[in-house]
Amino acid sequence: MSSDEELMLEFQQGSTEAFTELFHRYAQRLYGFFRRRLDHPTRAEELTQDVFVAVLKGASRYEPRALFRTYLYSIAVRMLTVERRKAGREVAGAEDALDAAQAAGPGAETAAWVRDALERLEATEREILMLREYEELSYEEIAQVLAIPVNTVRSRLFRARMAFRELLVARQPRAGAA
Numbered sequence: 001m002s003s004d005e006e007l008m009l010e011f012q013q014g015s016t017e018a019f020t021e022l023f024h025r026y027a028q029r030l031y032g033f034f035r036r037r038l039d040h041p042t043r044a045e046e047l048t049q050d051v052f053v054a055v056l057k058g059a060s061r062y063e064p065r066a067l068f069r070t071y072l073y074s075i076a077v078r079m080l081t082v083e084r085r086k087a088g089r090e091v092a093g094a095e096d097a098l099d100a101a102q103a104a105g106p107g108a109e110t111a112a113w114v115r116d117a118l119e120r121l122e123a124t125e126r127e128i129l130m131l132r133e134y135e136e137l138s139y140e141e142i143a144q145v146l147a148i149p150v151n152t153v154r155s156r157l158f159r160a161r162m163a164f165r166e167l168l169v170a171r172q173p174r175a176g177a178a
Helices: 004-012 017-037 041-062 066-088 094-104 106-120 123-133 137-147 148-169
Strands: none
Touching: 004 017, 004 041, 004 137, 017 041, 017 066, 041 066, 041 106, 106 123, 106 137, 106 148, 123 137, 123 148
16 A cells, blocks of 8 residues: 555646545545535535645645655645635534534534534634544644644644633533532
8 A cells, every 4th residue: 555645746647546645645635634624514515625626736746754644734734724714714603503402312412512612713723623632643743734843733722722621611510510
């Protein structure tokens, strides 16, 4: 099995099979990346495709200085920033999400608490936490994607986890409450 970087270099030499393999490896991951950050599944799918279009267009300039997935997530983060700027960051009210989740059942209610807590984090804390926990990027990869030092990633991730924990504990139902 070829590495992602080898596949990208093969694609630069004209191998459409190499690009297809990269697409299969990362399409669902990128869709999940966008879907966790956007309310509209269709838009998440479009942005996923846009990332691969950007890879196609920039293939001749690609240099394997970092991992391919770092390169891919860097593109995705830039596209997400543009998308949020265009949308004016319209976010549905957290109370509406919690009400809908309570009607759906206990598992959905817990998921709504997590989403609500994530939305309440500062944007930089939320993004670092999601890149680490959902996208499973290493500290070094997050540093490259966000163009910040690794130690900054470590400290921001620590603060994000502490803030996230406090938000979740604050939302936890009290024992004996009915």
